[in-house]
Amino acid sequence: MRRCSLFTVLIATAAAAALAACLDSDAATGATAARALRQLAGVNFVSVCGFSHRAGDDPIVYPGQPGASHDHSFVGNTSTDAFSTLASLRAAGTTCRRAGDTAAYWMPTLLVGGAAVTPVGATVYYRRRTLAPPQPFPAGLKVVAGDAHATAAQDVRRVFWDCGVLGGTPPSSLPPACPNPRRAGLRLHVRFPDCWDGRRLDSPDHASHMAYSRRGVCPASHPVAVPALAVIFRYPTAGGPTTMLASGSPLTAHADFFNAWNQAELTRLVTECLDALRHCGRAG
Secondary structure (H helix, E strand, O other): OOOOOHHHHHHHHHHHHHHHHHHHHHOOOHHHHHHHHHOOOOOEEEEEEEEEEEEOOOOOOOOOOOOOOOOEEEEEEOOOOOOOOHHHHHOOOEOEOOOOOOOEEEEEOEEEOOEEEOOOEEEEEEEOOOOOOOOOOOOOOEEEEEOOOOOOOOOOOOEEEEOOOOOOOOOEOOOOEOOEOOOEOOEEEEEOOOEEOOOOOOOOOOOOOEEOOEOOEOOOOOOEEOOEEEEEEEOOOOEOOOEEEOOEOHHHOEEEEEOOOOHHHHHHHHHHHHOOOOEEEOOO
């Protein structure tokens, strides 16, 4: 088990105490909440996952129905298919660098000029966006973020395209033409809700059991703060006007998450990184 240095523990403890004191001193004011939220910037841990496989399966939307879905590109768990369960996913391998991350992540397959483009992989951020300490995702939680049936631009605070940090392109609802497919290729960003209703592991629309926090606070209907999951799919292509998705136009961008982490490891990371206000990055 990794051991934190005394200095690291003291810094993390002091940061958490400072945030608590800030909230306790004047929790009713917007200025106090804004200061507290600024302290959350950079609080995260990261899982980097390679591409695993493609299939017309979706164990959340079409469980037990192989081939019923549009084509998906899967990262993370190597066994994800129409019949996946929490037990089957936990028993399988992963393309993620964190061995404990056997969760399944997927999105509709990218098409450029009619040809499928395999993602290089995905960078998965687990951030803290709430003033209340987040709880680990419950085992078996299923979530779809984004709208697979969208006919208009989605909120770019939740779903957007760009060319990565080196590409110099702002977030866009449509794929830009990226300058360098190798170093600044096309990216799809999908940000998941960070509040849970505390009861359901799924819902009929695969979304209403979750909600987004506002100004760091979860709505009363979804009172349980959880990590703010953001998945960035990376592609070795410039993108451009011929870019489509297997689900339709680029406006239909969305992603799925099936929590099959080693729950003890997920809990450790949430506790030691997010609750302790630490930037753990990829090696926390």
